[in-house]
Amino acid sequence: MTTKKKKTGGLAGVVAGQTAICTVGTEGKGLDYRGYSIFDLAEHATFEEVAFLLLYGELPMIKELDSFKARLRSKRALPEAVAQTLEKIPATAHPMDVLRTGCSMLGVIEPENSFDDQLPTAERLLATFPSMLAYWHRFVTDGTRIDFESNEDGIAGYFLEKLHGKAPSDLMREAMDCSLILYAEHEFNASTFTARVCTATLSDMHSAITGAIGTLRGPLHGGANEAAMELIEKFSTPDEAEAGIMEMLANKSLIMGFGHRVYTVSDPRNEVIKGWAKRLGEEVGDTVLYPVSERIADVMWREKKLFPNLDFFSASAYHFMGIPTALFTPIFVLSRVSGWAAHVIEQRSNNRLIRPGAEYIGPGSRDFVAIEDREPDGGMV
Numbered sequence: 001m002t003t004k005k006k007k008t009g010g011l012a013g014v015v016a017g018q019t020a021i022c023t024v025g026t027e028g029k030g031l032d033y034r035g036y037s038i039f040d041l042a043e044h045a046t047f048e049e050v051a052f053l054l055l056y057g058e059l060p061m062i063k064e065l066d067s068f069k070a071r072l073r074s075k076r077a078l079p080e081a082v083a084q085t086l087e088k089i090p091a092t093a094h095p096m097d098v099l100r101t102g103c104s105m106l107g108v109i110e111p112e113n114s115f116d117d118q119l120p121t122a123e124r125l126l127a128t129f130p131s132m133l134a135y136w137h138r139f140v141t142d143g144t145r146i147d148f149e150s151n152e153d154g155i156a157g158y159f160l161e162k163l164h165g166k167a168p169s170d171l172m173r174e175a176m177d178c179s180l181i182l183y184a185e186h187e188f189n190a191s192t193f194t195a196r197v198c199t200a201t202l203s204d205m206h207s208a209i210t211g212a213i214g215t216l217r218g219p220l221h222g223g224a225n226e227a228a229m230e231l232i233e234k235f236s237t238p239d240e241a242e243a244g245i246m247e248m249l250a251n252k253s254l255i256m257g258f259g260h261r262v263y264t265v266s267d268p269r270n271e272v273i274k275g276w277a278k279r280l281g282e283e284v285g286d287t288v289l290y291p292v293s294e295r296i297a298d299v300m301w302r303e304k305k306l307f308p309n310l311d312f313f314s315a316s317a318y319h320f321m322g323i324p325t326a327l328f329t330p331i332f333v334l335s336r337v338s339g340w341a342a343h344v345i346e347q348r349s350n351n352r353l354i355r356p357g358a359e360y361i362g363p364g365s366r367d368f369v370a371i372e373d374r375e376p377d378g379g380m381v
């Protein structure tokens with residue numbers, strides 16, 4: 001009998017620290033932010049309430065939420081130097097690089113001078129990322145220099161208004177708000193862990209978040225929602241999608257938006273975002289993308305017992321909101337900055353340098369050979 005070799009590496013199953021912010025994958029499918037179920041938060045809270053919960057530890061009272069939102073509104077405008085930097089980034093750039101650069105530039109112009117500034121710094125990032133993304137996008141697509149005034153009091157509506165130059169429908173504002181809640185936090189995922197490693201050297205908030213954005217960019221992490229869209233768009237009927245996915249599976253291709261390192265039963269965020277994708281599809285009269293997405297999910301479960309993660313139905317939801325595919329992962333940043341910043345703050349509260357060991361698998365001890373005496377190894381020129 002042959003037994004399949006268990007995959008190692010990637011710190012899978014390793015507990016790398018303690019957190020009071022989030023639990024993921026309890027019973028293979030749970031997700032709680034500071035003890036509150038993602039289902040309750042998605043149904044009853046707004047993104048700003050959730051961001052407050054993550055940053056300050058408790059759900060806000062009405063007065064606290066009002067003043068948090070007022071502070072965020074007052075912090076939306078970009079410094080001139082950041083706007084000018086964004087204008088220099090070409091239209092061909094990936095928008096994740098835009099946010100990475102914008103975050104870093106904001107840290108140059110408004111450095112976090114002391115850890116006492118950490119909460120105002122986190123709020124400033126939360127408030128300015130939607131402005132950065134919309135500013136650059138509009139500047140390179142139609143030459144508009146957007147202003148930062150708006151009657152939209154939440155991040156979801158503000159971002160959609162600035163992106164499209166008009167107020168969003170109520171359904172779109174609500175769907176975006178919910179998607180920001182779903183993306184806000186996810187324990188020690190790769191980008192959050194990056195932020196914590198950086199923070200543990202006693203570096204600044206902007207460096208930690210800039211590193212996290214770079215980590216999120218990859219298709220095995222946040223980039224999966226863009227990759228999922230590119231896949232779904234290839235098919236014009238569910239039958240075509242089924243045939244295409246079967247062929248990809250036969251070729252051992254990865255199907256983006258499926259599978260998860262921690263969840264084993266399902267990704268709880270999927271059923272929430274799937275509901276929004278369906279409603280948005282109905283609002284815009286879609287007859288293709290949603291049925292194709294559903295069929296892909298059915299085939300993946302039937303063939304591989306793999307379930308869609310949050311990224312899969314986020315793709316069609318964002319598409320129905322008229323958002324260009326390249327902006328999907330950056331929207332993840334607009335939300336996840338709340339979780340990243342909460343982890344930066346938590347790491348600082350009980351810090352120790354994060355520096356794991358490695359198992360050495362290279363050559364044993366060897367004598368040094370002077371350069372003129374070295375034999376060519378045939379491999380390198």
Ligand SMILES: CC(C)(COP(=O)(O)OP(=O)(O)OC[C@H]1O[C@@H](n2cnc3c(N)ncnc32)[C@H](O)[C@@H]1OP(=O)(O)O)[C@@H](O)C(=O)NCCC(=O)NCCS
Pocket residue numbers: 007010219220221222224253254255256257258259260261262304306309310311
């Ligand atoms: C998320 C992900 C990186 C987790 O990776 P991981 O924990 O290292 O899991 P593995 O890559 O070891 O996957 C285990 C097996 O399932 C297969 N598998 C996992 N996800 C798959 C997918 N999306 N499509 C096809 N096969 C998949 C792997 O090929 C592997 O098969 P093997 O044992 O025959 O080699 C992985 O599922 C993936 O690449 N998914 C697609 C990208 C994605 O959606 N990322 C967003 C995550 S929220």
